[in-house]
Structure formats: C-alpha cells, structure tokens
Amino acid sequence: MSDASWMPWVLVGLPAAAGAILAAGAGGRRPGRPPETEPAARLGAEAAADRSAAVRPVDRLAAPVAVLVASAVVVLAFVSAVSRPRASAPFLGSVDGGGFGLEVDGLAAAMVPTIAVVTLLVLVFSLGTADGELTGAVGAGRARFHGLMLLFAAAALVTATATTLPTLLLAWEVMGAMSWALIGFRWSEERRVSAGLTAFLTTRTADLGLYVAAGAAVAGGGGLALDRLAAVAPGWRDVVAAGIVVAALGKAAQLPFSFWLSRAMEGPSPVSALLHSATMVALGGFLLLRVQPLLTATGWAGPFVAWLGAISAVALGVVALAQRDLKQLLAASTAAQLAFVVLAAGTGSLVGGSAQLVAHASTKALLFLAAGVWLALLGTRSLDQLAGVARRWRVVGWSATLGALSLAGIAPLSLWATKDAVLASLLDPAGPRVPAAGLLYAVALVGAALSAAYSGKILATLWSARLPGGADPVRPGGDERPGAARTVPLVVLATGSVVLGALALPPVVSWFAGTVGASVPAVVWPSLIGAAVLSLAVAGVTVWVVRAGRLPEPGWARHWLGLEEAAHRLAVRPAFALARALDAADRRAVEPVPLAAATLARRAAQALAGFDLHVLAGAVSLAASGVRSLAERARRPQTGQLHQYYVQAVLVATAAIALLVTSALVR
Incomplete structure (x- = not known):
C-alpha cells in the first residue's frame, strides 16, 4: 500500500458523505397534494410565498455545498491520476481477492478526472436550473x-x-439505485416514476450477471480480484465472462437492453447529462475495458463483444436518425457512441476505447445541457420547434454546434480521433484475432457514418431558417437569456471537445497510451487522415440532404426497434402470466391443503374439547364429590367433646382386640 493510500478513501468518501448528509437532511413540500394538482387560484404569488416559506435552509445551501464538494473532488481526482494511489480493507477475508479494494491505475487515471470534472460542471449548471424542473416547488x-x-x-x-468484484458489486448496486431515484426524481408524476422503474428493473436484471460471475470466479479458484479473472479455471472462466458481459451491456444500454435509456429521458436535464456522459452508461463500457484480458482468454467473448458493439452502433444510429425529439436523439446516440467502446473492448483497443469514453463524456454532457437550456426557455424538446434556436441564443448555439460537429467525427474535434483509433485496432496485426475483421470494420464504419448523419440532423435543425411545414423558426431577439451558471459549463465542455482533438496527434496518443498502460496500433495515424476525409464528406452530404428535407427517418426505428415491447412480450407478460398461474394453482391446489388441515384440526380440537368437558371434567367432578362426601363423614366424629373421644377409643380398641382374637383362632 502506497503512502497516499488515504487518497482513494477521501476521493470516494467525500462526495458520498456529503451526498448522504444532504439527502438525509433534505426538505420538501409540506404534506398535501403535489404541485400540479393545486387549483389555479393557488398558483399565484401567495402560493409561491407559502411554498417558499416551507423550504429548509439545507435546500438553499445544497447547490453551493455540492459545487464546493465537487470542486474538491476534481482536485483529488487529478492528484490521484498522477500519484496512482491504492487502498484496501478487509471484507470477505476467507476468499482470495475478497477485500474492498480501490486503485487509480492506468484506466482509472483517465476515467476518474473525467467523472469528477463532468460532475462539477453539471452541478454548476444546476445552479441555474429552475426549481420547477427539479422539484415542482x-x-x-x-x-x-x-x-x-x-x-x-x-x-x-x-x-x-474497484479492484475486486465485491467492491464493484457494491458500487454497481448503489449506482443503479441512484439512477432510479434521479430519473424518477419528480415522484408526483407517474410517468417519471415509471421511467425510473423501467430503467432500474432492466439494468437490475442484467446486473444479476455480476453475481453469477462472482460465484463462478470463486468456484473456479481464481478469486475475486478483477485482474485475476483471466486465471479462473476453463469452463468457469466462460461463466465469469458471460456474467460480466451481460451486466456491462445492461448498464451501457447496448442491444438488447437499450430501451431503458429512452425512458431515462424523463429525468431532469442535469441527470441526463451526468447519466449519459461520464457515469453509469459509460461505466458499462469501461467495465469491459477493465476485464479485456478475460475476454481475450475465453476465445469467444472478445469477438462476441466486438460484433455486438458494431451492430449496436449501426442499429442505434438508425434509431437516433429516426427521432424527432432532441433528447431521444441524444439518448440513442449515446448508446451508439458507447458501442464503439464495446467494440474496442472486444478488439483489445484500450487506447481507443478509453479515449472514446473521455471524448464522448465531454461532447454528450455538452449536448444534453444545451438541450436542457432550450427545454427550460422554450418548454419543448421537439426538433420541429427548435429550428433556428441557435440563432437566438448564440453562446448555447455555438457550443452545441461544436458538440454536434465532434459527435459527427469532424476533424480536428475529439471524437474524430477516438472513433478511428477504435476502428484502427481491427487492422492491427498485433491485436486479438477477430473473425471476419474486414466485414466488422465495414459495419463499424457504417456506424461512424451514421454518427455524421444524426449529428448533421441536429446541426441543420439548430441553424435552420425554415421549419418543415414552412412556418417561421425561433426568431432572434427576446429578453430571456440563460445565466452564467448555464453558459459557463457549456463553454468549458465545448472547449474540451476542441482540445481533446489533440488525441489524434502522435505524441499525445503515445502519452495517453502510456497513461492507460497500452500500446498504440501502428496503423492509427495513417487511418486518421482517411477518416477525416470520410467524416467531412459524409457530414457535408448529410447536412445538405437534411436542409433539402430528404433525410430518411425510418418510422420502424423511432420506437427504439420495438425493444421495450419485445421485453414486455418475452419477459414481463410471461412473468405476470406465470405469477397469475401460480396464484391460481396456489388457490386451487396448494391453498386447500392447509385449509383442510386447519378445518380438520379445528374439528379435532372441538371433539377433544367436548370429551374434556363431558367425560374428563365429569369424572373429575364425580371423584371430587366422593372425596368431599368422605371428608364430611370423617369430619362428623370431630365434635370436640372428650367423652365421645373416649368412647371412640374404646370402640377402636375393642375392634382391634376382636381382630386379634379372630386371627388367633383362624391359625
């Protein structure tokens, strides 16, 4: 353990402790109806003042305190990324690798500062978020x-x-629970609560894979340390890999679990920005990068993950292209972009996958926060009603434009370099062998081209001078302006999208590879030039097609390929049907048995009670009467008169003598 072993505990303990204190001390509305059910007459200044009076001081101080804590975490994250501390504590002492372990290694050194910075910027953004969007009061x-x-x-x-499966499981569960609470944060609205439950149950079902993996790891003799899972005995190792892959795909919203990400859009905009950029969804792909040696060791898991990632990039790219709701488009693009991280894990491209995570976090947080600004100002997420919106709010518009260009893979912005680094791993002769690598490259390239297509759709809408129906777009002017708390995070993230484009430069690539502890494919740099030309061409053609109004929007993909309906048909409805059948069987076959036994026992008890009442109690009463009669007769001679006692003594003595004489004669 290093001298800085305290640092990981503070890094994770500070936000955890502050969050627990704020959540435990949270104020809220006084008991009564939710805000949207109040009569209109109560929604005036008097009602607002009444609700404001009910707010506790902790609610007023919460945002500044959270920003202060997040700022300290950012400092700790960068210091940890440089010092690489490690810490551990006993947990499951009898199991190899069963301790609670934390380490900022190469992969974590790239991810931890990303999580910290995005969290800080999202919390700063929330300073300017209207109370109604967060609470309704x-x-x-x-x-x-x-x-x-x-x-x-x-x-x-x-x-x-996390360095061990128990540590990962604990964090995995808390992360899922927090996502449920945040997506359904406005608990008074049923659709939001339903969305949170859908997200939680879907990811929770996939999370069972981690428990299976932990059991198989112990059974296979490899222990619970993440870096030793590849050493688990064959057979068990396959089970470990399968369990982790399922859990990771569920969190990363890859096929077939993707639909929960659509429902997650019911959460407040800051939640969407954090959820989709640097935390839960991104960490599903990160877990696959973490266990990449395990995927390679199984022989099948790496190719399976690679192909699933490429197919998800294409399928969910089509879903994004079909959307007319900005947040739905961004949600689908999140899953499509993280599919490249899944592809990277399958092909062993730790450099490309890690860089894609970092670059995507900056870009997607930017776009979701921009969508949150427009939602607050205009009250809509519909692309039809957002046409020309970038012309009115220039800072937000240009920041979102840089994010959309980065999402499209336009050079020299961030995601241009990272996506191609993933694709280049398929051409690396030193990398893991993937069946039909050429075809896989072509499929992934289609996914990259779709990135430019749906990004071009966003750009054409934001800067459009005409709505599809010929109506006027959002016109310049107006007095409403987003405050600094909203615009500063956007500018910072937009700058990040530009600066991270340096990941394409060979010296930066080499430095980043050294940070994450991986090698750089020799074909990365030449392929980036071709990717830049391809991305520019595809994006340019796409924007032209969008402006001409001829971009296809496949209706069959608009509802996320029918994945949620399929889940209901294949899992939810059969589960309810089975539950109803078991309930009916319980009522008809199982329940009558204890009822009959209870009836029999009651009748037996009644019979025993009658026997006790009429037989045993009668016998006891008769015996008592006889004893009482004998006692009364025995008590009669006890008169207290001495001469009577003398007579009784004479009679007894006479009887005794007579008995003795009789006995002597008989002999």
Whole structure:
C-alpha cells in the first residue's frame, strides 16, 4: 500500500458523505397534494410565498455545498491520476481477492478526472436550473437532488477504481439505485416514476450477471480480484465472462437492453447529462475495458463483444436518425457512441476505447445541457420547434454546434480521433484475432457514418431558417437569456471537445497510451487522415440532404426497434402470466391443503374439547364429590367433646382386640 493510500478513501468518501448528509437532511413540500394538482387560484404569488416559506435552509445551501464538494473532488481526482494511489480493507477475508479494494491505475487515471470534472460542471449548471424542473416547488427538494447526484458520482468513482468484484458489486448496486431515484426524481408524476422503474428493473436484471460471475470466479479458484479473472479455471472462466458481459451491456444500454435509456429521458436535464456522459452508461463500457484480458482468454467473448458493439452502433444510429425529439436523439446516440467502446473492448483497443469514453463524456454532457437550456426557455424538446434556436441564443448555439460537429467525427474535434483509433485496432496485426475483421470494420464504419448523419440532423435543425411545414423558426431577439451558471459549463465542455482533438496527434496518443498502460496500433495515424476525409464528406452530404428535407427517418426505428415491447412480450407478460398461474394453482391446489388441515384440526380440537368437558371434567367432578362426601363423614366424629373421644377409643380398641382374637383362632 502506497503512502497516499488515504487518497482513494477521501476521493470516494467525500462526495458520498456529503451526498448522504444532504439527502438525509433534505426538505420538501409540506404534506398535501403535489404541485400540479393545486387549483389555479393557488398558483399565484401567495402560493409561491407559502411554498417558499416551507423550504429548509439545507435546500438553499445544497447547490453551493455540492459545487464546493465537487470542486474538491476534481482536485483529488487529478492528484490521484498522477500519484496512482491504492487502498484496501478487509471484507470477505476467507476468499482470495475478497477485500474492498480501490486503485487509480492506468484506466482509472483517465476515467476518474473525467467523472469528477463532468460532475462539477453539471452541478454548476444546476445552479441555474429552475426549481420547477427539479422539484415542482420553490427550492423544495434541492438538497435531496444534489445529495443524490453526489452519491451517484461517488458510486461511479468507486466503480472506476474497484479492484475486486465485491467492491464493484457494491458500487454497481448503489449506482443503479441512484439512477432510479434521479430519473424518477419528480415522484408526483407517474410517468417519471415509471421511467425510473423501467430503467432500474432492466439494468437490475442484467446486473444479476455480476453475481453469477462472482460465484463462478470463486468456484473456479481464481478469486475475486478483477485482474485475476483471466486465471479462473476453463469452463468457469466462460461463466465469469458471460456474467460480466451481460451486466456491462445492461448498464451501457447496448442491444438488447437499450430501451431503458429512452425512458431515462424523463429525468431532469442535469441527470441526463451526468447519466449519459461520464457515469453509469459509460461505466458499462469501461467495465469491459477493465476485464479485456478475460475476454481475450475465453476465445469467444472478445469477438462476441466486438460484433455486438458494431451492430449496436449501426442499429442505434438508425434509431437516433429516426427521432424527432432532441433528447431521444441524444439518448440513442449515446448508446451508439458507447458501442464503439464495446467494440474496442472486444478488439483489445484500450487506447481507443478509453479515449472514446473521455471524448464522448465531454461532447454528450455538452449536448444534453444545451438541450436542457432550450427545454427550460422554450418548454419543448421537439426538433420541429427548435429550428433556428441557435440563432437566438448564440453562446448555447455555438457550443452545441461544436458538440454536434465532434459527435459527427469532424476533424480536428475529439471524437474524430477516438472513433478511428477504435476502428484502427481491427487492422492491427498485433491485436486479438477477430473473425471476419474486414466485414466488422465495414459495419463499424457504417456506424461512424451514421454518427455524421444524426449529428448533421441536429446541426441543420439548430441553424435552420425554415421549419418543415414552412412556418417561421425561433426568431432572434427576446429578453430571456440563460445565466452564467448555464453558459459557463457549456463553454468549458465545448472547449474540451476542441482540445481533446489533440488525441489524434502522435505524441499525445503515445502519452495517453502510456497513461492507460497500452500500446498504440501502428496503423492509427495513417487511418486518421482517411477518416477525416470520410467524416467531412459524409457530414457535408448529410447536412445538405437534411436542409433539402430528404433525410430518411425510418418510422420502424423511432420506437427504439420495438425493444421495450419485445421485453414486455418475452419477459414481463410471461412473468405476470406465470405469477397469475401460480396464484391460481396456489388457490386451487396448494391453498386447500392447509385449509383442510386447519378445518380438520379445528374439528379435532372441538371433539377433544367436548370429551374434556363431558367425560374428563365429569369424572373429575364425580371423584371430587366422593372425596368431599368422605371428608364430611370423617369430619362428623370431630365434635370436640372428650367423652365421645373416649368412647371412640374404646370402640377402636375393642375392634382391634376382636381382630386379634379372630386371627388367633383362624391359625
């Protein structure tokens, strides 16, 4: 253990403790109806003042405290990335690798600062978020919101630094629980609560794979340390790999679990920005990078993951292209972009996969926060009603434009370099062998081209001068302006999208590879030039097609390929049908048995009670009467008169003498 072994505990403990305190001390509305059910007459200044008076001081201080804590975590994250501390504590002492372990190694050194910085910027953004979007009441619930956000970030940091399966499982579960609470944060609205439950149950079902993996790892003799899973005995090793792959795909919203990400859009905009950029969804792909040696050791898991990633990039890219809701488009693009991380894990491209995570976090947080600004100002997420919106709010518009260009893979912005680094791993002769690598490259290239297509759709909408129906777009002018708390995070993230484009430069690539502890494929740099030309051409053609109004929007993909309906048909409805059948069987076959036994026992008890009442009690009463009669007769001679006692003594003596004489005569 290094001298800085205290640092991981502080890194994850500070946001966890602050989040728990804020969430536990959260204020809220006084008991009564939710805000949207109040009569219109109560929604005036008097009602607002009444609700404001109910806000506790902790709600007013929550946002500044959360920002202060997040700022300290950012400093700790960068220091940890340089010093690489490690810490551990006993947990399951009898199991090899069963301790609670944290380490900022190469992969975590790239991810931990990303989580910390994005969390800070999202919390700063939330300073300017209207109370109604977070709580539906003035100030009420802000402490709970910021407490949950800090707990969410703490769980993400533990996930990124976990060295053992028990540590990972703990963080994995807390992260899922916090996502449920944040997506359904506005609990008074049923659709939001339902969305949170859908996300939680879907990911929770996939999470069972981690428990299977932990059991198989112990049974296979490899222990629970993540870096030793590849050494688990053959057979058990396959089970470990399968369990981890399922759990990771569920969190990363890859096929077939992707639909929960669509429902997650019901959460507040800061939640969407954090959830989709640097925490839970991204960490599903990160876990696959973490266990990449295990995927390679099985022989089948690496190719399976690679192909699933490429197919997800294409399928979910089509889903994104079909959307007319900005947040739905961004959600689908999140899953499509993280599919490249899954592809990287399958092909052994730790450099490309890690860089894709970092670059995507900056880009996607930017776009979701921009969508949150427009949602607050205009009250809509529809692309049809956002046409020309970048012309009105220039800072937000240009920041979102840089994010969309980066998402499209336009050089020299960030995701241009990272996506191609992943693709280049397929051409690396020193990398893992993947069946039909050429075809896989072509499929992944289609996914990259679709990135430019749906990004071009965003750009053409934001800067459009005409709505599809010929109506006027959002016109310049107006007095509403987003405050500094909203625009500063956007500018910082937009700058990050530009600066991270340096990941394409050979010296930076070499430095980043050394940071994550991996090698750089020799074909990366030449392929980046071709990728730049291809991305520019595809994006340019796409924008032209969008402006001409001829971009296809496949209706069959708009509802996320029908994945949620399929889940209901294949899992939810059969589960309910089985439950109803078991309930009916219980009522008809199982329940009558204990009822009959109870009836029999009751009748037996009644019979025994009658026997006891009429037989045993009667016998006892008769015996008591006889004893009482004898006692009365025995008590009669006891008169207290001495002469009577003398007579009785004479009679007894006479009887005794007579008995003796009789006995002597008989002899």
